[in-house]
């Protein structure tokens with residue numbers, strides 16, 4: 001049941017087996033799976049509001065309207081980014097039930113087999129390998145016919161998908177004016193643009209139809225999927241929204257280790273805090289930025305840094321908040337000779353409202369689609385000079401270095417007139433590592449976020465390859481008569497590397513795929529924050545289950561990996577308490 005402010009005393013007087021901090025992508029999976037056992041009493045604490053009834057969170061096309069500067073976003077900003085001409089960039093995170101899965105851009109990509117095999121290698125736990133994780137991808141997924149009911153034969157590989165899980169995943173539900181030309185361009189050019197049946201098979205290289213977290217015509221989030229009414233009816237699940245956890249507290253000592261099973265939270269911004277204690281485990285699922293913030297505020301982190309902030313160090317774990325990995329993204333755009341793009345739906349509120357009515361009444365139309373119709377993954381050849389000094393940052397020879405996706409509109413701020421095609425590239429194998437730290441003047445306010453985007457030695461060269469590849473894609477004759485001109489200031493095929501690099505430093509941003517700030521390392525390793533079973537090192541009673549535990553960002557948008565890791569985590573937790 002979703003509790004209200006009036007139920008605070010019920011929470012204080014209930015004995016919970018598990019308390020989960022953060023009702024986001026991963027946290028709701030854990031809440032759902034643990035309460036499958038009627039003997040477990042679970043409290044889920046979410047800082048943001050409920051997502052119920054919010055159209056912008058439900059309509060796939062409106063995903064770009066959910067952030068920044070909304071009540072559903074933590075509205076974070078990074079520190080100035082040296083490789084981005086010193087600008088501070090907006091860094092959204094979901095602040096609502098469902099977390100970032102309620103506000104993200106819905107793209108469903110898993111990464112490569114080798115990403116997961118590398119997780120297994122670096123943690124010493126084969127459980128994180130692709131072969132072991134594929135059943136968890138399938139367990140979380142409910143592959144669903146697209147809204148327009150078109151024949152999807154040959155557009156995906158059913159053998160790698162789940163059809164009975166929780167999160168709806170679907171191919172595009174409305175055809176767009178660029179579909180035919182995009183497919184023709186892939187086929188004309190071949191090579192790096194070769195098509196693949198399904199990039200979610202573990203071997204992503206190739207281009208195909210986009211897959212998005214859409215069930216029917218609606219966004220499928222961890223809230224709509226894992227906290228659907230039939231699960232919220234469970235009497236052993238209490239969900240408290242508008243409840244911001246400030247820190248966790250040591251409850252006792254076991255086996256020489258401090259045990260942390262209590263949390264302190266403030267309901268609806270109240271000045272006084274409430275405390276609850278889990279009898280079995282506390283699970284932090286506050287995401288890659290807030291999980292380390294909570295740990296640090298609780299005295300778990302680098303002891304010397306904590307001392308300098310006048311926080312009593314309780315557990316020395318210097319890697320808390322370090323090892324941050326994220327994907328840089330850059331979007332190119334062209335004006336096009338068509339009135340069939342989606343730009344008018346972004347700039348004209350009358351048209352937008354008409355389309356919202358159509359979506360509500362029929363579940364059809366433009367708004368059933370997310371941001372991309374086609375997605376492809378490209379691997380830079382092994383012989384590239386980029387790799388000659390430092391080697392290939394990809395986890396293996398079957399993994400891509402960048403992703404390209406096509407949008408039938410200008411992805412970014414829509415100008416008053418014009419029709420556009422956008423092609424965005426995401427550099428998938430960053431070696432830059434950033435960090436998140438407490439803000440010394442406001443420990444519980446926004447943390448200091450520094451992803452250090454594009455500062456790894458192969459980062460700019462690989463993003464430059466992505467831009468070159470995009471320029472080759474638009475050179476296909478399939479676009480003749482359609483693409484008119486690049487938008488102002490954008491490089492063309494004759495640009496030098498120096499010109500491309502200038503464009504990159506002026507235009508690259510984050511794809512918001514931040515991971516790694518509570519990294520998994522082998523049991524007994526001196527580095528890292530959690531063991532491969534996601535238990536926090538050097539303490540008892542505490543696990544972390546969210547994207548922050550992934551030691552490397554996978555070659556894909558990060559929600560699919562987060563769902564799968566949370567599904568496995570739920571099994572690990574259940575097994576420990578069976």
Ligand SMILES: Cc1cc2nc3c(=O)[nH]c(=O)nc-3n(C[C@H](O)[C@H](O)[C@H](O)COP(=O)(O)OP(=O)(O)OC[C@H]3O[C@@H](n4cnc5c(N)ncnc54)[C@H](O)[C@@H]3O)c2cc1C
Pocket residue numbers: 021022023024025026027045046047048067091092093094095096097098099100101103104105106107108109243244245246285286287288290291294511512513514545546547548556557558559560562
């Ligand atoms: C704008 C945007 C677009 C994206 N687009 C895509 C995409 O298209 N495809 C894709 O796969 N991935 C995308 N991502 C990334 C993906 O959504 C995230 O990697 C993933 O959802 C992270 O899941 P999580 O469980 O780690 O954290 P989250 O889902 O962010 O959950 C953390 C939850 O904890 C809550 N919380 C935090 N601190 C506290 C506290 N102190 N007390 C109580 N609760 C707290 C938060 O409010 C939130 O609900 C996008 C992300 C963003 C921000």
